[in-house]
Amino acid sequence: MRKLHVAAFISLDGVMQAPGGPEEDRSGGFAHGGWVFPHFDEALGEEVDRFFAPPRALLLGRKTYDIFAAHWPHQTDAFADTLNAMPKYVATRSPRPLDWTNSHAIGPDAVSAVRALKAEEGPDLLTQGSSGLIQSLLKADLVDQFTLLVFPLVLGRGKRLFHGEAAPAGLQLLGSRTTDPGVVVACYERAGEVSSGSFAMETPSEDEVKRRADINGEQELSR
DSSP, rough: OOOOEEEEEETTTOOOOOOSOSSSGGGGOOTTTTTTTOOOHHHHHHHHHHHSSSOOOEEHHHHHHHHTTGGGGGGOOOHHHHHHOOOEEEEOOSSSSSSTEEEEEEOHHHHHHHHHHHHHSSSSEEEOOOOOHHHHHHHHTTOEEEEEEEEEEEOSOOOOOSOOOOOOOOOOEEEEETTTTTOEHHHHHHEESSSOOOSSSSSSOOHHHHHHHHHHHHHHHOO
């Protein structure tokens, strides 16, 4: 059985759009592309290498695939060699061919395809970018592990990691690190259901009883 890992560069307010450069993704009028670059240092490079080091297969949406396929085959460093050699599974409706080495279309029904891939033997699956695809995977509760690289900036608008109907999930922190430029790297794995409790008084005060009645009344009026 394979696991599905989501690794994402995100701002403090959860934006993940165009981390690598201004021309990566200007959709929606996004004007801050390349926001990772000023914060990238040796420590962050080590963390990126860490989640690519084990055997992995990339799982990408078509837009992210096209961004990567236009860049990495033209690079000659060791990191590029790793990406170029990895299997790549692409959720796409486009009839255009997938020319990047070891690329495979999984069709438009990404949820069913990923379920099938996870049931097979093989390297774990790793997403990069692919914000639209990730929403479907989160809603279907298919993600086993998150590696979040949180950058010290607020972008205000743009494609976000969590903006849909993600399935509720409890998580366990596996490890974290903060780089000198202030990037927080945190790794979480799925850990059962969401647990809850209450700080409320066992016997609510009169004010609390009234507050709840007011809320219920407002909800009835809004129906």
